[in-house]
Amino acid sequence: MPTPTSNIRNFCIIAHIDHGKSTLADQFLLKTGTISERDIKAQTLDSMDLERERGITIRMHPVTIYYELGGRKYELNLIDTPGHVDFNYEVSRSLAACEGAVLLVDAFQGVQAQTVANAFLAMEAGLKLIPTLNKIDLAHARPDFVIGEMEQAVFTDPAEVMRVSAKSGIGIEDLLAAVIERVPAPAGDSTAPLKAMIYNSHFDTYKGVVVYVRLIDGSMKPGQRIKMMRTAREYVITEMGQFRPGMEKCDELAAGQVGYFTANIKNIQDVNIGDTVTDAFNPAAEALAGYKEPKPMVYSGLYPVNNHEFEDLREALGKLKLNDSSFTFTPEVSDGLGFGFRCGFLGMLHREIIQQRLERDSELNLVQTAPNVTFEILKNNGETVTVHGPQDVPDAGVIKEFREPIVKISFLIPAGNIGDLMAMCTDRRGTFIRTEYLSQQRVILVYEMPLAEVIYDLYDKLKSVTHGYGTMDYEVLGYRTADLVRMDIMVHGNRVDALSIIVHRSTAERRGRKVLQKLREEIDRHLFEVALQAAIGGRIIARESIAALRKNVTAKCYGGDITRKRKLWAKQAEGKKRMKQIGQVEVPQEAFLAVLESGD
Numbered sequence: 001m002p003t004p005t006s007n008i009r010n011f012c013i014i015a016h017i018d019h020g021k022s023t024l025a026d027q028f029l030l031k032t033g034t035i036s037e038r039d040i041k042a043q044t045l046d047s048m049d050l051e052r053e054r055g056i057t058i059r060m061h062p063v064t065i066y067y068e069l070g071g072r073k074y075e076l077n078l079i080d081t082p083g084h085v086d087f088n089y090e091v092s093r094s095l096a097a098c099e100g101a102v103l104l105v106d107a108f109q110g111v112q113a114q115t116v117a118n119a120f121l122a123m124e125a126g127l128k129l130i131p132t133l134n135k136i137d138l139a140h141a142r143p144d145f146v147i148g149e150m151e152q153a154v155f156t157d158p159a160e161v162m163r164v165s166a167k168s169g170i171g172i173e174d175l176l177a178a179v180i181e182r183v184p185a186p187a188g189d190s191t192a193p194l195k196a197m198i199y200n201s202h203f204d205t206y207k208g209v210v211v212y213v214r215l216i217d218g219s220m221k222p223g224q225r226i227k228m229m230r231t232a233r234e235y236v237i238t239e240m241g242q243f244r245p246g247m248e249k250c251d252e253l254a255a256g257q258v259g260y261f262t263a264n265i266k267n268i269q270d271v272n273i274g275d276t277v278t279d280a281f282n283p284a285a286e287a288l289a290g291y292k293e294p295k296p297m298v299y300s301g302l303y304p305v306n307n308h309e310f311e312d313l314r315e316a317l318g319k320l321k322l323n324d325s326s327f328t329f330t331p332e333v334s335d336g337l338g339f340g341f342r343c344g345f346l347g348m349l350h351r352e353i354i355q356q357r358l359e360r361d362s363e364l365n366l367v368q369t370a371p372n373v374t375f376e377i378l379k380n381n382g383e384t385v386t387v388h389g390p391q392d393v394p395d396a397g398v399i400k401e402f403r404e405p406i407v408k409i410s411f412l413i414p415a416g417n418i419g420d421l422m423a424m425c426t427d428r429r430g431t432f433i434r435t436e437y438l439s440q441q442r443v444i445l446v447y448e449m450p451l452a453e454v455i456y457d458l459y460d461k462l463k464s465v466t467h468g469y470g471t472m473d474y475e476v477l478g479y480r481t482a483d484l485v486r487m488d489i490m491v492h493g494n495r496v497d498a499l500s501i502i503v504h505r506s507t508a509e510r511r512g513r514k515v516l517q518k519l520r521e522e523i524d525r526h527l528f529e530v531a532l533q534a535a536i537g538g539r540i541i542a543r544e545s546i547a548a549l550r551k552n553v554t555a556k557c558y559g560g561d562i563t564r565k566r567k568l569w570a571k572q573a574e575g576k577k578r579m580k581q582i583g584q585v586e587v588p589q590e591a592f593l594a595v596l597e598s599g600d
């Protein structure tokens with residue numbers, strides 16, 4: 001028998017990265033006996049290897065727990081949310097499946113950029129927030145100060161704040177009780193036609209696509225014929241179940257519940273996140289409102305060092321895509337690098353994770369080109385084209401308008417750093433929007449800025465300017481016209497298309513010089529002088545050269561020390577693996593990322 005809606009609570013935990021979301025989720029599982037202490041390491045919610053290594057949540061994992069309060073048994077569905085800004089769209093999906101959210105704030109660090117961003121997302125989605133201080137066990141915790149910040153930043157009522165230590169287990173039962181008492185029960189009707197919202201999916205080698213659903217109305221059973229309302233595709237349910245936290249089969253799910261189903265769906269692309277599932281014979285009148293599709297915003301080229309590995313790379317990328325529908329790849333050809341793929345990512349962290357996964361799961365040696373954002377170009381003939389890489393930019397003569405994505409970015413920083421941060425934002429073509437003081441010591445600073453200026457190293461710069469205390473969060477607002485140009489790089493007279501970048505005209509010369517300097521460092525000397533040039537259209541705007549090789553590289557080891565020589569040779573051999581031949585010049589992988597370090 002499915003649990004009646006009055007005994008169900010659907011909630012998620014929203015927090016800034018590292019404020020203890022995963023630790024709290026583990027405590028919920030422990031305190032409700034869903035999982036034993038022994039299993040906790042093997043089977044926490046952050047189950048992907050890479051997530052565990054990096055200690056951050058990327059994909060969300062739901063779990064159903066049971067808890068008794070006042071003689072009643074409640075079914076609590078905890079929907080995990082990712083903590084990193086690249087995966088923000090997944091937060092919105094989780095929120096849509098819940099009625100409440102635990103807003104978790106580190107009792108020492110206080111309110112951070114994502115605390116604010118996620119709290120507002122949850123409020124807009126109409127969720128009941130349970131403000132909660134975590135890490136109250138810390139000797140240097142400052143609960144009153146942090147509660148003051150919460151009041152100022154997200155309008156928290158101090159009387160409602162719960163206090164817990166996810167690590168030592170203090171206050172967990174009280175928090176579970178607060179979830180039951182404060183979060184409203186779902187308002188669905190089990191007898192109405194089926195309406196279930198798809199909020200996630202993953203691919204299972206044996207079962208095919210596993211679809212994660214939150215039931216709004218009606219019920220679902222194995223054998224039932226269902227229809228996806230947006231795609232009009234029909235399937236027969238083969239298995240239903242709940243996450244406890246592993247997949248556990250059940251006979252039926254009804255209004256208000258959260259779980260999964262399988263239906264012999266072979267391709268993850270056939271399942272649209274945000275789509276509504278209904279009964280094929282007794283369909284609901286209208287679908288639920290969908291979500292915005294996550295769109296890749298950052299693109300870069302991936303090329304096998306050996307051209308014959310192109311098909312292997314295609315296969316490896318295809319495997320990754322099975323479980324990550326927000327990642328995209330299309331074949332492209334580069335004059336210098338040969339055959340490869342242009343890959344689309346949600347952001348820089350997503351890009352790094354995909355690259356690490358590729359290298360871990362395959363033996364491929366890859367060269368990656370510098371990332372760029374997506375641009376829009378309005379041509380003189382009225383046509384608008386989307387450009388994912390510099391090589392797709394048409395001739396300047398046919399371009400009427402060049403447009404780039406703009407983000408609204410919020411920083412939460414110590415008040416003492418305002419001046420430095422403002423200077424940094426102005427340097428990056430930022431437009432000041434507002435400041436807001438959370439307390440005398442901390443302030444929120446809001447800017448609008450081109451995404452291109454954000455992706456490279458803004459996060460690292462923020463951390464260094466604020467000595468680690470600043471945090472940031474951003475959302476894409478749309479595209480805006482800008483004076484952009486494609487800058488080409490020539491190595492020994494050959495244009496290397498993989499090194500081209502799209503830059504703002506005002507910074508082109510400075511960036512061109514920096515790229516060339518970096519290239520000069522990265523490219524080894526050859527037997528001839530190597531000329532390096534940066535050009536816009538046909539006009540050279542910067543030049544450098546790498547002097548011809550005169551001495552043996554090992555000569556600098558003063559002849560005698562053979563171990564040092566060996567080390568140097570080994571290092572060179574290592575570097576060789578990722579060399580690409582451009583004309584007569586050998587260019588190492590690092591050189592293709594030279595543009596990354598030319599950003600300021």
Ligand SMILES: Nc1nc2c(ncn2[C@@H]2O[C@H](COP(=O)(O)OP(=O)(O)OP(=O)(O)O)[C@@H](O)[C@H]2O)c(=O)[nH]1
Pocket residue numbers: 015016017018019020021022023024055056057082083084134135136137138164165166167168
């Ligand atoms: N002292 C103390 N440390 C805690 C507590 N809760 C979490 N931590 C520590 O804080 C760090 C971050 O905790 P996580 O649970 O991984 O943080 P998270 O919010 O899940 O991070 P993301 O998954 O990246 O969003 C870990 O080192 C935890 O051990 C607590 O109550 N007290």
